[in-house]
Amino acid sequence: MTRKSEDxxxxxxxxVAARAGxxxxxxxxxxxxxxxVSAATRTRVxxxxxxxxxxxxxxxxxxxxxxxxxxxxxxEDITGPSFALMAHGVEREATRLGHLCLVCSTEGDARHEVExxxxxxxxxxxxxxxxxxxxxxxxxxxxxxxxxxxxxSAGSRLVLCGRPPLGPGAPVTVIEYDxxxxxYALVAHVLVQGHxxxxxxxxKSDHTTAQGRERGYLAAHRAxxxxxxxxxxxxxxxxxxxxxxxxxxALEQKLDFTAVVAATDMVAAGALTALHEAGLSVPRDVSLAxxxxxxxxxDLHPALTTVHVxxxxxxxxxxxxxxxxxxxxxxxxxxxxxxxxxxxxVAPLKE
Amino acid sequence: MTRKSEDxxxxxxxxVAARAGxxxxxxxxxxxxxxxVSAATRTRVxxxxxxxxxxxxxxxxxxxxxxxxxxxxxxEDITGPSFALMAHGVEREATRLGHLCLVCSTEGDARHEVExxxxxxxxxxxxxxxxxxxxxxxxxxxxxxxxxxxxxSAGSRLVLCGRPPLGPGAPVTVIEYDxxxxxYALVAHVLVQGHxxxxxxxxKSDHTTAQGRERGYLAAHRAxxxxxxxxxxxxxxxxxxxxxxxxxxALEQKLDFTAVVAATDMVAAGALTALHEAGLSVPRDVSLAxxxxxxxxxDLHPALTTVHVxxxxxxxxxxxxxxxxxxxxxxxxxxxxxxxxxxxxVAPLKE
DNA sequence: GTGAAAGCGCTAACAC
DNA sequence: GTGTTAGCGCTTTCAC
Numbered sequence: 001m002t003r004k005s006e007d008x009x010x011x012x013x014x015x016v017a018a019r020a021g022x023x024x025x026x027x028x029x030x031x032x033x034x035x036x037v038s039a040a041t042r043t044r045v046x047x048x049x050x051x052x053x054x055x056x057x058x059x060x061x062x063x064x065x066x067x068x069x070x071x072x073x074x075x076e077d078i079t080g081p082s083f084a085l086m087a088h089g090v091e092r093e094a095t096r097l098g099h100l101c102l103v104c105s106t107e108g109d110a111r112h113e114v115e116x117x118x119x120x121x122x123x124x125x126x127x128x129x130x131x132x133x134x135x136x137x138x139x140x141x142x143x144x145x146x147x148x149x150x151x152x153s154a155g156s157r158l159v160l161c162g163r164p165p166l167g168p169g170a171p172v173t174v175i176e177y178d179x180x181x182x183x184y185a186l187v188a189h190v191l192v193q194g195h196x197x198x199x200x201x202x203x204k205s206d207h208t209t210a211q212g213r214e215r216g217y218l219a220a221h222r223a224x225x226x227x228x229x230x231x232x233x234x235x236x237x238x239x240x241x242x243x244x245x246x247x248x249x250a251l252e253q254k255l256d257f258t259a260v261v262a263a264t265d266m267v268a269a270g271a272l273t274a275l276h277e278a279g280l281s282v283p284r285d286v287s288l289a290x291x292x293x294x295x296x297x298x299d300l301h302p303a304l305t306t307v308h309v310x311x312x313x314x315x316x317x318x319x320x321x322x323x324x325x326x327x328x329x330x331x332x333x334x335x336x337x338x339x340x341x342x343x344x345x346v347a348p349l350k351e
Numbered sequence: 352m353t354r355k356s357e358d359x360x361x362x363x364x365x366x367v368a369a370r371a372g373x374x375x376x377x378x379x380x381x382x383x384x385x386x387x388v389s390a391a392t393r394t395r396v397x398x399x400x401x402x403x404x405x406x407x408x409x410x411x412x413x414x415x416x417x418x419x420x421x422x423x424x425x426x427e428d429i430t431g432p433s434f435a436l437m438a439h440g441v442e443r444e445a446t447r448l449g450h451l452c453l454v455c456s457t458e459g460d461a462r463h464e465v466e467x468x469x470x471x472x473x474x475x476x477x478x479x480x481x482x483x484x485x486x487x488x489x490x491x492x493x494x495x496x497x498x499x500x501x502x503x504s505a506g507s508r509l510v511l512c513g514r515p516p517l518g519p520g521a522p523v524t525v526i527e528y529d530x531x532x533x534x535y536a537l538v539a540h541v542l543v544q545g546h547x548x549x550x551x552x553x554x555k556s557d558h559t560t561a562q563g564r565e566r567g568y569l570a571a572h573r574a575x576x577x578x579x580x581x582x583x584x585x586x587x588x589x590x591x592x593x594x595x596x597x598x599x600x601a602l603e604q605k606l607d608f609t610a611v612v613a614a615t616d617m618v619a620a621g622a623l624t625a626l627h628e629a630g631l632s633v634p635r636d637v638s639l640a641x642x643x644x645x646x647x648x649x650d651l652h653p654a655l656t657t658v659h660v661x662x663x664x665x666x667x668x669x670x671x672x673x674x675x676x677x678x679x680x681x682x683x684x685x686x687x688x689x690x691x692x693x694x695x696x697v698a699p700l701k702e
Numbered sequence: 703g704t705g706a707a708a709g710c711g712c713t714a715a716c717a718c
Numbered sequence: 719g720t721g722t723t724a725g726c727g728c729t730t731t732c733a734c
Contacts, residue, residue, distance in 0.1 A: 023705045053501045058473035059410040060727035084435045122409040150404045269650040299620040301652045374721045411711035
């Protein structure tokens with residue numbers, strides 16, 4: 001049986017109406033749901049719909065005020081495991097709440113970011129979720145503030161996930177997780193094992209997430225009365241390659257350390273490989289810890305001690321609060337907790 | 352300076368027109384681009400636009416025939432590294448080609464899948480890309496064929512990525528990569544090292560991707576004149592946990608093998624930790640290989656020998672061909688090559 | 703119950 | 719150059 005010969009490409013509600021011998025309104029009504037329509041007409045209409053394989057144009061519905069709402073998720077690069085986790089949470093929750101989910105990758109370009117947000121505003125997205133840390137500059141605040149305002153004035157809402165909050169009064173929701181606290185706990189755990197010289201493989205020095213983790217590293221030292229050696233905190237970015245390079249350099253320079261804490265698990269993965277390449281054994285020769293608890297962390301060898309961040313939950317939460325809010329609500333600030341998960345990559349210092 | 356007091360939420364082109372003291376068409380024209388408008392009016396209009404922070408409703412534009420086209424990408428779970436890679440490719444290429452990109456996760460549920468496709472058809476998506484293998488059943492073909500037809504008849508197009516092609520004549524584009532060939536080459540590489548009993552950690556036995564890889568495993572054996580032992584091919588799924596479990600069971604059952612080939616890198620990762628947990632060393636005690644060449648493969652220890660699949664390229668290609676096709680073109684079939692990348696997890700068999 | 707008409711926000715053809 | 723009108727595909731009064 002050949003499936004329909006006419007070109008449904010331009011099949012409109014009127015075409016269906018014509019075929020069923022009724023008016024467009026009637027078609028709309030039977031499709032719409034529970035409006036009283038005689039059984040006979042309903043059947044005829046449904047048959048026409050089926051025969052023509054008709055689906056109402058979602059854009060037209062939207063413009064008529066009955067569309068499926070949309071939610072936008074803009075991130076740097078879906079390829080990063082923690083971003084992917086969040087995206088998953090966002091996507092699940094969005095569809096659970098009956099929303100369509102647009103995702104855009106900015107590739108870290110701020111210009112792309114504002115372009116995307118503008119597009120989403122044009123799409124009349126119910127909310128746009130921005131994720132991924134960055135530098136907390138005046139320029140950032142101004143730009144982001146502007147996005148927040150225009151979204152808000154369009155009845156939408158901006159959600160900042162793991163990125164610098166704006167000043168007070170901005171119509172945004174910010175959801176963060178505790179970078180400093182997590183790093184503090186993690187580093188404390190390392191220090192307790194007797195390590196005194198722990199190398200920190202950090203991120204970009206103006207990146208707020210990196211800063212938070214670095215602060216935790218520092219604070220944990222000071223809490224135990226040890227002043228961290230300046231040459232032990234290195235800066236790169238959050239990639240695997242950065243960890244690999246930094247670690248190799250540290251080894252070449254014969255820096256003196258017995259443990260290393262990486263700003264992310266990716267960095268830790270690179271560092272681990274560098275360590276292995278240098279013939280060092282973890283944790284026998286040196287202890288290693290990461291941050292994020294991406295799924296792969298436990299398949300590293302040794303399984304990585306790290307800090308768990310509830311990324312997926314973060315994503316879900318982001319959409320839930322975004323969609324639950326009244327548009328012009330002022331700022332709201334959620335802080336999710338993190339906790340260290342102890343595996344095998346950190347061992348007590350043996351003299 | 353306070354940003355605009357009126358509620359732009361319902362700010363329409365007519366509002367802008369009123370404020371600028373012109374007609375809506377004029378506003379449309381200055382916004383539209385290059386239509387001749389006097390400098391004076393243009394300025395006035397632009398000022399009004401700025402003051403009201405106006406953006407044209409993309410849905411309304413779309414319905415009027417000048418919208419940003421949309422492209423849909425539906426996958427099982429963005430959290431899988433290879434999916435993420437493809438998504439990245441798709442997303443980049445889509446935005447490069449001026450398309451918006453919708454992504455939906457089906458969580459492996461076929462019902463969700465058809466629902467999403469229906470939605471995308473309603474959205475008048477220019478194309479929908481379906482990725483992720485599955486069982487090649489009659490039900491699958493029928494269902495998918497139906498989706499392809501209705502998409503085609505709506506002027507859109509279905510692209511199948513790494514999943515079973517339909518019969519001939521279906522209006523779909525299918526892009527695959529060479530599972531069998533890759534597995535063949537990989538297993539040949541293992542056999543050449545002297546291994547005779549190589550364990551295969553496969554996927555679901557009705558999953559076409561898994562089947563392809565298994566066929567390659569088998570073929571490589573036969574090509575060397577060795578009949579693979581039946582008890583050495585195990586079935587699970589493509590997750591890390593599956594690899595872990597299967598490996599542990601194989602060890603418990605004291606299966607006799609000197610190398611293991613996993614159907615995916617994730618499976619290999621799980622298997623690797625199971626091996627480590629059992630106190631075995633790779634590749635000294637047993638060799639191990641994966642498939643996919645996800646970024647993490649080289650940070651496993653030892654770095655994983657695997658088959659490279661150009662996932663990101665696959666994604667880009669998918670959108671390029673999808674968008675480049677005329678709607679009702681019959682089937683087209685692209686096969687991307689794969690190649691094995693030799694790292695450290697496979698070693699020659701020592702007697 | 704059902705149809706005609708108005709309206710959603712926009713663009714485009716057609717005046718002037 | 720610019721305004722008026724019609725029309726995109728749909729929903730929703732408002733009549734009958």
